Amino acid sequence: MSGLVLKLSPKERVLINGAVIENGDRRSRLSIVTPNVKILRLRDAIHPEEATTPVRRVCYAAQLVLTGDADPDETRHQMLRRIEELSQILTDPDSRALLSAATEAVIGNQFYQCLKSLRALLPREERLLNTRLS
Numbered sequence: 001m002s003g004l005v006l007k008l009s010p011k012e013r014v015l016i017n018g019a020v021i022e023n024g025d026r027r028s029r030l031s032i033v034t035p036n037v038k039i040l041r042l043r044d045a046i047h048p049e050e051a052t053t054p055v056r057r058v059c060y061a062a063q064l065v066l067t068g069d070a071d072p073d074e075t076r077h078q079m080l081r082r083i084e085e086l087s088q089i090l091t092d093p094d095s096r097a098l099l100s101a102a103t104e105a106v107i108g109n110q111f112y113q114c115l116k117s118l119r120a121l122l123p124r125e126e127r128l129l130n131t132r133l134s
Contacts, residue, residue: 004032004039004112013042018068039112040066044119054089055118055125058082058102062115072109079106079114086121095124 006014008023008030015021017038032039040063051060061079064070080103087099098117105114 003035004037006030006032006039006041015040015042015067036109038066038068040115044115053125053129054082054086055121058086059115059118059122062106062111062118065111066115072111076106083118089128090121090124095121 006029008014008028010023010025010027012023013020014023015038016032020042044063046056046060046063048060051057058079061070061075061082065072065075083099083103083106087096090096090099098120102114102117105111105117
């Protein structure tokens with residue numbers, strides 16, 4: 001079986017097609033087999049005021065598509081442009097691999113996978129920004 005597998009902690013919340021779903025008292029695993037479902041872990045959510053860095057802004061754009069607040073077709077070009085800009089700065093092999101995965105995910109309408117790849121870049125971006133500020 002293919003598709004997205006969500007592993008949820010006790011009481012963890014997830015947004016699925018606009019509905020907030022809360023897990024019970026035990027860890028659980030959900031297999032999402034329907035394609036193109038809009039899913040966002042609420043623990044991963046970025047609030048608008050937190051979208052203050054280049055990676056966070058692209059993550060926020062992906063999140064808006066996942067919550068149904070942005071049209072995928074209208075957002076896709078903007079996201080691809082921003083990911084390309086990030087690839088000019090984040091040139092190490094690991095970052096390049098994550099950016100490539102994010103690009104492929106956007107092209108394939110897999111915005112959750114895009115968000116997952118981009119979120120892995122957040123610690124690197126933070127280190128870079130802290131280094132430049134020091």
